[in-house]
Amino acid sequence: MSSALFVALVLPLLAAVHYYVWRRTVRDTTTPGSWWRRGGTALIVVLGLLLVAAPPGERGLPVPLNAVVGWPGFVWMAGILYLTLALLAGEVLRLFLLRAERRRAANAGPGRPGDSAAGAEPATRTDSVSGTDSPEPAPAPAAVLPLSRRLFVGRTVALVSGAAATATVGYGAYTALGPPRIKHLTVPLARLDPAAHGFRIALISDIHLNVLVGRSRTRQLVDLLNDTGADLVALVGDLVEDADVADQGRAAEPLADLRAPHGAFYVTGNHEFYSGADQWVRFVRGLGLRTLRNERVALPGFDLAGVDDASGADVGEGPDYEAALGGRDRDRAVVLLAHQPVQVEEAARYGVDLQLSGHTHGGQLWPFTHLSRLANPSVAGLSRHGDTLLYVTRGTGFWGPPVRLGADPDITVVELASPRA
Structure with a gap:
């Protein structure tokens, strides 16, 4: 493959896949500004760079530096493939968990944790006969998940997907090297x-x-x-x-x-x-x-x-x-x-x-x-x-x-x- 074709086609695709993996395994599992988010982001970037550098590094880098780059870079080729497939399959689990958590939040009732409308003043209406104001129930808003529950869903999907991908790559490496x-x-x-x-x-x-x-x-x-x-x-x-x-x-x-x-x-x-x-x-x-x-x-x-x-x-x-x-x-x-x-x-x-x-x-x-x-x-x-x-x-x-x-x-x-x- 020519360098121009690699830059034009392969690099954008690799970048998109790495962004998706980062989003599901780092952004959806950490809080903004946390050490975990910064560390996870840096790890995804480094692994992506090693993946790109590994093939030309076989011949272009001196021994043993080519192996230092090659092992993590080539292993990550398989790792990101199966992690991406696992995360895509995990979207079904993600939808199921989000629906379950939203239903749980909606059933929590006013004033309970997880109710986004807790503490709001009840709506009033004017009685057409007496002219006095009387409470009128407001329409129930759609339940918005608090941060803790969104993190729970993200971490569950990432953990299950990561475990599946790790087991797959581990078994495949055992087979290839045996x-x-x-x-x-x-x-x-x-x-x-x-x-x-x-x-x-x-x-x-x-x-x-x-x-x-x-x-x-x-x-x-x-x-x-x-x-x-x-x-x-x-x-x-x-x-x-x-x-x-x-x-x-x-x-x-x-x-x-x-x-x-x-x-x-x-x-x-x-x-x-x-x-x-x-x-x-x-x-x-x-x-x-x-x-x-x-x-x-x-x-x-x-x-x-x-x-x-x-x-x-x-x-x-x-x-x-x-x-x-x-x-x-x-x-x-x-x-x-x-x-x-x-x-x-x-x-x-x-x-x-x-x-x-x-x-x-x-x-x-x-x-x-x-x-x-x-x-x-x-x-x-x-x-x-x-x-x-x-x-x-x-x-x-x-x-x-x-x-x-x-x-x-x-x-x-x-x-x-x-x-x-």
Whole structure:
């Protein structure tokens, strides 16, 4: 996104959302001029600034300052999302409590606490027969809640919403930062040679090494991959999140310990091109991984191909399906490694049997788990597109907030099956 578009569209929206959150959690819960109101206002402003500063701070700030800004800024991305949703849902509770308090104030009666008309002189009227003045009941005014009751309503809604948002973000962070699930999937391929029946590919994607995720996470993932005992490891892009090798290379070094009989293979993702794909390709090769940049290799019973990510086209290094898939033996099954699910359209044109992808994170955060379906042919799992099967892993990392909700991270062991075995 260009800076002008960010300033014109995103910043006003962020400002409006922060104002709404401030209004419901600070203004409606504190008294004017109080220390709590001043402190709450300052906290909302600081969190908003950290949110805006966190993404560019990943590359623009020195270590460890980028982590100092990144942790609260990225966590607040998820925090304000779910706090806003909780407060919007809490508007129903707010209306219910306000109505109940107004009814309580109206029933308090004249002269009782909460009656805004208490102490007022009764209205009089002149009797048309006797000419004397006699009391006339005044119309009951609408009950106006005293400050204490308005604060009670505001604090109740803010407390319930804040607790719900905190629990949601906490659970999502526990899921995102915890170990990924190991999933197993058997995929029958009509053209697969019986010699490759039972061949297992350990599929991993979207590690997203960044200021929040480092070397220990990579070590954990490598141990999990090795424990699967797969015949081959496939890393389908987004190893890193917008960082140079000089900044995150050390975090990726445990990949050198990957062990599989047929090796470990790697294709680029969109974030490699945001960071400088060539430097990462060279670095990954130095760790012993085989990079597939628009090329294929012959394995026992099938071909394995890999293409660059579609975003590489912006710098003249996009996918070349003809180079990777053209001129091959059509009697052999071919498995394609391609970072983005949308690349299945070209894969189907070239008769690919199975495409393995990542990129979507499964949507990562509800409700984006549903909205991301609008931009992808599949968000997660196995689907068919013509004669081509597509499997999309949810990946193991995260982009932005270290939170996953409704999209648990996973490593998938894909077992190929031949109908002729």
